[in-house]
Amino acid sequence: MTIPNPLALIAEITHRCPLHCVYCSNPLELAATSSELSTNEWLDIFQQSGKLGMLHAHFTGGEPLARPDLTELIAGARAAGLYTNLITSGIGLAEARLHSLVDAGLDHIQLSFQDSREDAANWIAGAKAHAHKIELSRVIRRHKIAFTVNLVVHRQNIDHLDEMIAFIEQLAPERMEIAHTQYYGWALKNRTALLPTMAQLETATAAVAAAEKRLTGRIRVDFVVPDYYARFPKACMGGWGRRLMLINPAGKVLPCHAAEVIPGLEFENVRQQTLKFIWQESASFQRFRGEEWMPEPCRSCDQRTEDFGGCRCQALLLTGNASATDPACSLAPAHQIVEVALLEANSSTAVSHPVSAASFVQLQQRVGDLWSYRTNPE
Amino acid sequence: MAPPEDSSQPRLAAGCRWGGSEEDRVILFPEGAIKLQGTGRQVLERCDGQRTFGQLIAELQAEFGDADPAKIRADISQFLDQLRHKRIVDY
DSSP states (O other): OOOOOOOEEEEEOOOOOSOOOTTOOSOSSOOOGGGOOOHHHHHHHHHHHHHTTOOEEEEESSOGGGSTTHHHHHHHHHHTTOEEEEEEOOTTOOHHHHHHHHHTTOOEEEEEESOSSHHHHHHHHTSSOHHHHHHHHHHHHTSSSEEEEEEEEOTTTGGGHHHHHHHHHTTOOSEEEEEEOOOSHHHHHTHHHHOOOHHHHHHHHHHHHHHHHHHTTTSEEEEEOOGGGOSSOOOGGGSTTTSEEEEOTTSBEESSTTGGGSTTOOOOBTTTSOHHHHHHHOHHHHTTSSSTTOOTTGGGOTTHHHHTTSOHHHHHHHHSOTTSOOTTSTTOTTHHHHHHHHHHHHTOOOOOOOOOOSSHHHHHHHTTTTOOOOOOOO | OOOOOTTOOOEEOTTOEEEEOSSSEEEEETTEEEEOOHHHHHHHHTOBSSSOHHHHHHHHHHHTTTSOHHHHHHHHHHHHHHHHHTTSEEO
């Protein structure tokens, strides 16, 4: 089979983050600060990416702003012909630094909010970040750069989605992304507190549809649905090794954010191999490419060219077998696992109330029976 | 939302720019890219924020002398309206 070029690079440049969001998609085992790639190693990666035909570089983390060389990295990615997207909490960004990022060629900034309400936002993030983000939004709008606001929705905030959409609207981005929590990493650990009820989901879906209609042509609304409630699984990453490469802070090259959880797969490192070799020939990228690996019912299913069998990491995390049909699929032999989680989520409508504390340690103690906050790498 | 008027000056929306190679020109936007060939490319290359929609239509009507001018106008108008909904074009 011929292997198409990768389309985009997800550059996880550090796992350090000033926030502790309870739904963070980073792995539970974070890459150590001392193992991070150097500036020059990243600059070489961008050159290789451009030559491989990639079009986008998505800078993410952790918090990318934690790297003092971010401006240089953005300039390097632009010089390699890539569209540059910064996915950030905004902590560590003031006007002067934003200015230098825009000068370096930053094309787009995606700022995440945790809620429209300050106490709730800070409770989810485990940090007092909300007020700064609002201030930063105003600064962003004074610069010539495209702006997306991202909001992760879940059981604890979804009941006031209308209010959150109105909040985002007044920040005046070009685009808003309303994304349901995906259950990997810290979010899977905290799933019970995050999974919405069916009734919540229906109300939210209607709210998004109304907003799309109202905002059309002004703010584009993208909606990421929760796959636990879907009939068919999501086409995770557009298929394994089909579109995207993710490089973690230590240089490990992965087909997706969570792939390291899959046992028995050895992931190559850019310190030892070229991106071209890793994309085209490495065993890890070949492992779930195409349809050879598929079990039934995927193998003979019409959906297989749409969803590629769903997510390998979710299959592993929920069934213990990375080659199983994604249990989010209604046709999966192991779908019952998802049904049980949904049954549990729908057996109560209880949501919690924001808790504040004088310190992060105190906050951790106060919410210990609800969820675990994301920690930081060594 | 309305289709462009003759005095509108279509341009790429914020966060959208040209990329790719000369043979394979694409418009890049935050979460993706669209490959443009043929007429689509000719239209978008004229969305420079300088030309008016009226000028753009006149140029393409001249270019495609054989086709029905009213149909050219209607097709391009619809094309730009759709791209505006996707936040790729502004006017």
